[in-house]
Amino acid sequence: xxxxxxxxxxxxxxxxxxxxxxxxxxxxxxxxxxxxxxxxxxxxxxxxxxxxxxxxxxxxxxxxxxxxx
Amino acid sequence: xxxxxxxxxxxxxxxxxxxxxxxxxxxxxxxxxxxxxxxxxxxxxxxxxxxxxxxxxxxxxxxxxxxxxxxxxxxxxxxxxxxxxxxxxxxxxxxxxxxxxxxxxxxxxxxxxxxxxxxxxxxxxxxxxxxxxxxxxxxxxxxxxxxxxxxxxxxxxxxxxxxxxxxxxxxxxxxxxxxxxxxxxxxxxxxxxxxxxxxxxxxxxxxxxxxxxxxxxxxxxxxxxxxxxxxxxxxxxxxxxxxxxxxxxxxxxxxxxxxxxxxxxxxxxxxxxxxxxxxxxxxxxxxxxxxxxxxxxxxxxxxxxxxxxxxxxxxxxxxxxxxxxxxxxxxxxxxxxxxxxxxxxxxxxxxxxxxxxxxxxxxxxxxxxxxxxxxxxxxxxxxxxxxxxxxxxxxxxxxxxxxxxxxxxxxxxxxxxxxxxxxxxxxxxxxxxxxxxxxxxxxxxxxxxxxxxxxxxxxxxxxxxxxxxxxxxxxxxxxxxxxxxxxxxxxxxxxxxxxxxxxxxxxxxxxxxxxxxxxxxxxxxxxxxxxxxxxxxxxxxxxxxxxxxxxxxxxxxxxxxxxxxxxxxxxxxxxx
Numbered sequence: 001x002x003x004x005x006x007x008x009x010x011x012x013x014x015x016x017x018x019x020x021x022x023x024x025x026x027x028x029x030x031x032x033x034x035x036x037x038x039x040x041x042x043x044x045x046x047x048x049x050x051x052x053x054x055x056x057x058x059x060x061x062x063x064x065x066x067x068x069x
Numbered sequence: 070x071x072x073x074x075x076x077x078x079x080x081x082x083x084x085x086x087x088x089x090x091x092x093x094x095x096x097x098x099x100x101x102x103x104x105x106x107x108x109x110x111x112x113x114x115x116x117x118x119x120x121x122x123x124x125x126x127x128x129x130x131x132x133x134x135x136x137x138x139x140x141x142x143x144x145x146x147x148x149x150x151x152x153x154x155x156x157x158x159x160x161x162x163x164x165x166x167x168x169x170x171x172x173x174x175x176x177x178x179x180x181x182x183x184x185x186x187x188x189x190x191x192x193x194x195x196x197x198x199x200x201x202x203x204x205x206x207x208x209x210x211x212x213x214x215x216x217x218x219x220x221x222x223x224x225x226x227x228x229x230x231x232x233x234x235x236x237x238x239x240x241x242x243x244x245x246x247x248x249x250x251x252x253x254x255x256x257x258x259x260x261x262x263x264x265x266x267x268x269x270x271x272x273x274x275x276x277x278x279x280x281x282x283x284x285x286x287x288x289x290x291x292x293x294x295x296x297x298x299x300x301x302x303x304x305x306x307x308x309x310x311x312x313x314x315x316x317x318x319x320x321x322x323x324x325x326x327x328x329x330x331x332x333x334x335x336x337x338x339x340x341x342x343x344x345x346x347x348x349x350x351x352x353x354x355x356x357x358x359x360x361x362x363x364x365x366x367x368x369x370x371x372x373x374x375x376x377x378x379x380x381x382x383x384x385x386x387x388x389x390x391x392x393x394x395x396x397x398x399x400x401x402x403x404x405x406x407x408x409x410x411x412x413x414x415x416x417x418x419x420x421x422x423x424x425x426x427x428x429x430x431x432x433x434x435x436x437x438x439x440x441x442x443x444x445x446x447x448x449x450x451x452x453x454x455x456x457x458x459x460x461x462x463x464x465x466x467x468x469x470x471x472x473x474x475x476x477x478x479x480x481x482x483x484x485x486x487x488x489x490x491x492x493x494x495x496x497x498x499x500x501x502x503x504x505x506x507x508x509x510x511x512x513x514x515x516x517x518x519x520x521x522x523x524x525x526x527x528x529x530x531x532x533x534x535x536x537x538x539x540x541x542x543x544x545x546x547x548x549x550x551x552x553x554x555x556x557x558x559x560x561x562x563x564x565x566x567x568x569x570x571x572x573x574x575x576x577x578x579x580x581x582x583x584x585x586x587x588x589x590x591x592x593x594x595x596x597x598x599x600x601x602x603x604x605x606x607x608x609x610x611x612x613x614x615x616x617x618x619x620x621x622x623x624x625x626x627x628x629x630x631x632x633x634x635x636x637x638x639x640x641x642x643x644x645x
Contacts, residue, residue, distance in 0.1 A: 001098075001101060001114060001247070002094070002097055002098060002247075002251060004094075004119055004251045004254050004255065007090055007093065007094055007097075007251075007255065008254065008255050008258055010090075011086065011087070011090045011255065012258070012262070014086055015083055015086055015087075015420065018079070018082060018083060018086070019083070019416050019417060019420065022079050022415075022416045023416065026414075026416075032414050032415070033414055035411065035412055035413070035414060036266075036270055036412055036413065036414055036417075037270055037273060037274060037412075039270075041266050041270065041412075041413065041414065041416075041417050042414065042416040042417055044266075045262075045265075045266050045416075045417045045420070046416075048262070049262060049420075052258075052262065
């Protein structure tokens with residue numbers, strides 16, 4: 001059946017990528033990040049989600065099977 | 070203070086990605102839905118870790134997340150009693166002593182276990198009450214979510230209600246219980262990771278845990294409590310008036326730690342269903358234990374931010390506020406969404422709101438997938454159209470019925486949500502009534518599993534009487550200062566409790582005791598109605614011991630239970 005790690009990994013990679021790009025695009029817009037204590041929380045969370053998503057993908061059955069071949 | 074805020078395009082984009090994935094999982098699973106068992110029981114094929122995360126995720130509904138952050142603000146770390154003493158012992162007990170009967174008896178639902186162990190009428194009583202309760206409960210949480218989105222984000226009430234219901238219907242209709250479970254795992258990670266940036270930022274802002282404790286001291290003293298009351302769990306429970314919950318340690322132990330939590334975790338089919346879908350007996354017994362590990366750490370994600378919000382509320386410089394209700398009281402349940410607004414800029418804010426939507430959906434899908442199973446097997450197959458014996462056509466027929474039940478369940482939930490929006494008080498009352506079902510049910514199932522002498526008639530009477538005594542107790546008592554009859558005292562007030570929670574605890578304790586006593590007495594007065602052989606697999610003493618010797622020691626349920634127990638004790642001591 002479905003290995004849930006695959007859709008989880010895919011979704012977090014996509015969302016992570018979107019948020020990372022948005023974080024990069026808004027770099028320097030200091031006013032926007034005053035509320036998050038002057039931290040570009042989009043960039044950090046985005047990268048975090050991306051890493052989590054890629055790890056999930058890496059350990060999912062479909063990817064492991066392909067790597068074996 | 071203006072508490073409304075708007076989202077940006079980027080926030081909606083993240084939400085849309087999430088919607089595509091939940092529906093996509095349902096779509097990917099639809100081809101496996103070949104018979105009723107695949108649709109309603111996930112074909113008993115779910116790996117332990119998946120079922121374990123789903124087990125905890127389905128409990129992490131929107132009302133739970135919102136309510137617990139609000140409770141953090143109101144009661145502080147005392148709220149963790151709902152996650153530690155009020156959950157872990159019951160989950161361990163379910164895993165080690167009860168799952169083998171639920172799973173091993175081949176019952177497809179908790180009501181069906183009652184039928185196998187006792188008799189048809191006991192099953193019927195439980196099945197009808199449960200079916201009604203689950204759809205109404207999902208309606209209530211749907212209403213709570215839609216009204217939140219309307220109040221805070223300005224979304225259209227009807228639109229968000231119907232859209233969220235349609236998405237849940239979509240993926241549960243396509244992929245049944247498997248889809249609900251797989252999505253619950255996805256939702257679990259979204260809830261954790263989506264809320265995490267807010268949790269970290271609010272803690273940093275109040276100066277870390279130590280800084281928060283220091284800022285809390287004068288605020289809490291102003292309320293008339295010892296300065297560290299909000300950051301301790303058991304320390305001030307010797308005397309009910311020394312803590313904001315208004316309960317003593319023995320009330321917490323007996324009410325929350327025993328009756329309420331065992332009633333909820335060990336007998337609620339919504340929860341147990343996740344473990345019953347596991348791929349083997351060993352997996353089924355591990356599911357509650359795997360769920361227990363994240364459960365113990367969820368307070369750090371949702372309760373501590375609520376406590377920090379109390380500091381923010383008392384610091385005008387932070388500009389933090391809660392929306393007020395018609396009576397001018399702050400709405401504590403909105404703490405979490407206001408914290409998201411306070412700290413998260415566009416982008417992660419969308420992910421945070423998505424986490425709230427995910428928690429709503431995991432709760433509602435749980436309700437819907439439990440409802441359609443009980444409806445199809447315990448009501449439809451038992452009373453409307455029994456199996457014909459032709460397995461293939463039966464399977465096709467019950468699959469169709471299960472799918473129809475999914476649609477009907479969602480429609481009734483939507484109707485309940487609209488009733489709730491018109492008569493909020495009635496729904497409050499119904500919720501109280503339904504909380505009375507679990508305590509007597511636990512008494513009856515517990516006696517059924519561990520005492521071979523208990524009989525069907527005794528169980529039925531105990532179940533019914535326990536429920537009625539709970540109603541009676543609620544009708545005769547009320548919490549101090551209650552203004553509506555919904556809170557109790559609708560027969561006449563015999564006793565007044567200092568707080569509502571104490572009343573709830575005692576309602577459950579009375580119901581449990583009544584059900585247990587009656588079941589024991591009537592069983593002793595009547596002849597046994599099931600022979601030893603018939604009770605094999607249903608009663609502890611009549612079932613061969615389970616042999617775990619084929620499983621390596623660190624993968625055995627007992628070892629996992631030990632780890633869970635140690636973590637809980639360490640956490641309780643750390644936050645004593």
